[in-house]
Amino acid sequence: xSENILVIGSGGREHALCWKLADSPxxxxxxCAPGSVGISSILKVDSVxxxxxDTTALAAWCKEKAINLVIIGPExxxxxGIVDALSTHGIKCFGPTKAGAQIEAxxxxxxxFMSKYQIPTARxxxxxxAEEAKEFIKKAPFPALVVKASGLAAGKxxxxxxxxxxxxxAVDAILTDxxxxxxxxxxxxxxxxxxxxxxxxxxxxxxxVSMMPPAQDHKRIGDGDTGPNTGGMGAYCPCPLITxxxxxxxxxxxxxxxxxxxKKEGIKYVGVLYAGMMVTKSGPMTLEFNCRFGDPETQxxxxxxxxxxxxxxxxxxDGNLKQVQVKWETEMSAVGVVIASKGYPETxxxxxxxxxxxxxxxxxxxxxxxxxxxxxxxxxLVTAGGRVMLVAAKRSSLRSAASxxxxxxxxxxxxGAQYRKDIAHRAxxxxxxxxx
Ligand code: AMP
Ligand code: GLY
Numbered sequence: 001x002s003e004n005i006l007v008i009g010s011g012g013r014e015h016a017l018c019w020k021l022a023d024s025p026x027x028x029x030x031x032c033a034p035g036s037v038g039i040s041s042i043l044k045v046d047s048v049x050x051x052x053x054d055t056t057a058l059a060a061w062c063k064e065k066a067i068n069l070v071i072i073g074p075e076x077x078x079x080x081g082i083v084d085a086l087s088t089h090g091i092k093c094f095g096p097t098k099a100g101a102q103i104e105a106x107x108x109x110x111x112x113f114m115s116k117y118q119i120p121t122a123r124x125x126x127x128x129x130a131e132e133a134k135e136f137i138k139k140a141p142f143p144a145l146v147v148k149a150s151g152l153a154a155g156k157x158x159x160x161x162x163x164x165x166x167x168x169x170a171v172d173a174i175l176t177d178x179x180x181x182x183x184x185x186x187x188x189x190x191x192x193x194x195x196x197x198x199x200x201x202x203x204x205x206x207x208x209v210s211m212m213p214p215a216q217d218h219k220r221i222g223d224g225d226t227g228p229n230t231g232g233m234g235a236y237c238p239c240p241l242i243t244x245x246x247x248x249x250x251x252x253x254x255x256x257x258x259x260x261x262x263k264k265e266g267i268k269y270v271g272v273l274y275a276g277m278m279v280t281k282s283g284p285m286t287l288e289f290n291c292r293f294g295d296p297e298t299q300x301x302x303x304x305x306x307x308x309x310x311x312x313x314x315x316x317x318d319g320n321l322k323q324v325q326v327k328w329e330t331e332m333s334a335v336g337v338v339i340a341s342k343g344y345p346e347t348x349x350x351x352x353x354x355x356x357x358x359x360x361x362x363x364x365x366x367x368x369x370x371x372x373x374x375x376x377x378x379x380x381l382v383t384a385g386g387r388v389m390l391v392a393a394k395r396s397s398l399r400s401a402a403s404x405x406x407x408x409x410x411x412x413x414x415x416g417a418q419y420r421k422d423i424a425h426r427a428x429x430x431x432x433x434x435x436x
Contacts, residue, residue, distance in 0.1 A: 009073025038370030055085035117261035151183030234423035342416025
């Protein structure tokens with residue numbers, strides 16, 4: 001037991017990653033920057049206050065602490081080149097370089113890449129001039145209703161319009177009114193796809209792809225997928241809305257093809273490649289790639305991962321993922337329900353005392369991962385953000401996991417707490433479902 005790890009990030013995703021990494025007998029200590037109250041409560045894990053943008057100082061700190069591996073949670077540091085910078089100091093990183101992170105951070109580049117390597121995706125065209133973009137929306141031979149700012153816009157740069165007028169208004173907001181600043185200098189106009197959205201993530205060392213079981217996120221605030229979009233109100237895994245045959249296609253035609261294509265472009269892509277898929281009537285189509293683990297998908301995925309996460313991430317960095325057999329608890333299901341604070345997603349409420357946690361955490365196979373929680377007076381925990389925490393349950397069926405996680409969410413209380421009572425509902429209502 002001698003390995004020291006630094007995890008970058010502070011959300012529920014990083015809480016789940018730290019929890020799973022701490023389970024490894026190979027790992028001595030884990031630092032998480034900036035971490036959180038929940039992350040610090042894990043044995044072997046400390047939260048540290050580091051300026052991750054100052055990569056020279058960060059590299060010096062890593063050397064001082066004998067860090068063997070840095071795992072990067074969010075997309076921003078990846079897109080800013082943290083891996084390139086730390087690598088020049090000889091520090092090993094789980095995550096792609098700046099060039100690799102373009103697959104998420106530059107949608108125009110990503111779409112061109114998908115076309116070049118024949119990765120199934122929606123038809124599209126990119127524009128920098130508003131008039132041309134609007135002309136295209138009016139005349140395209142398909143419903144060109146999805147308008148995306150090409151750059152990173154904190155998950156907010158996509159408009160799925162219900163009319164051409166609405167799509168044109170989105171073009172004006174992004175290109176003319178610069179709603180997302182430089183992230184919106186180019187817009188991607190895409191064909192509207194219909195179907196079920198499924199997140200398919202994979203570990204990769206730049207050659208081998210090891211696919212994780214499919215998961216589904218719930219973007220809308222309200223039951224029945226209604227109301228405004230959020231950062232994700234819950235997730236479940238495995239998601240039965242994609243067949244094993246379709247998953248095999250996603251592995252070969254999307255994930256492996258992308259990793260091979262990146263290699264041809266001179267990019268050795270190491271880390272997690274996340275394919276956001278739409279399972280349409282004519283098969284799975286790629287909506288987007290992310291260059292990292294998903295949140296909240298990671299919280300449920302980590303509950304089902306059997307193999308040592310440190311061994312997997314180290315193998316990716318060392319280029320020998322092929323030699324690791326990544327195992328998942330295939331007979332089990334995990335469901336995670338997010339509890340958000342009052343006003344979310346428009347606003348959030350801070351400082352409300354959270355109760356009921358000890359009752360929930362004493363139950364078997366239930367985990368609570370913090371997203372926006374702070375320490376209050378007298379050792380209490382208080383809300384500190386929009387999404388506050390995710391409570392996840394692992395059970396032998398999806399139905400039972402959903403019911404246990406939802407009732408556990410009801411036991412956690414603070415003024416204004418809101419959560420969805422129907423996480424995993426699409427798995428139970430869709431005719432494609434195999435479980436029913
Ligand atoms: P993205 O960040 O590209 O995944 O887009 C965010 C969300 O917009 C996705 O999770 C989908 O719900 C939706 N979306 C993106 N592209 C499309 C598309 N071509 N057709 C329908 N919905 C889409
Ligand atoms: N679950 C969506 C994301 O991580 O981007």
